[in-house]
Amino acid sequence: NVANPDQANFDVGVDDHDFLPGIQAYGDRCDADLNNDGYVDGDDFGPLFMPCFTGTPSTGFDCAAADFNGDGLIDGADFSDYLLPQYILGTPGPGYTEP
Numbered sequence: 001n002v003a004n005p006d007q008a009n010f011d012v013g014v015d016d017h018d019f020l021p022g023i024q025a026y027g028d029r030c031d032a033d034l035n036n037d038g039y040v041d042g043d044d045f046g047p048l049f050m051p052c053f054t055g056t057p058s059t060g061f062d063c064a065a066a067d068f069n070g071d072g073l074i075d076g077a078d079f080s081d082y083l084l085p086q087y088i089l090g091t092p093g094p095g096y097t098e099p
Contacts, residue, residue, distance in 0.1 A: 008070050029070075030093055034048040040087045040090060040091065049079070
């Protein structure tokens, strides 16, 4: 019940899969599912995260969502602290505890 205006959710409203209602309700820190298919997997890492690696959110539309920690850089911290743990767990969303 407390407003959190700093909770970034870059891909809110970008949902390619109607069978996964509400998936974009997750903020960026717990949503490493860059292609919005309901799973954090190699399809998010290879074609979507890697082209943005060492870039910034302004590198391109797809790169803004890859800055999971919101520090203005897409780097090893985004990979090791956000994408990799969610990849191991398999799905984005609540329950992921950031480091």
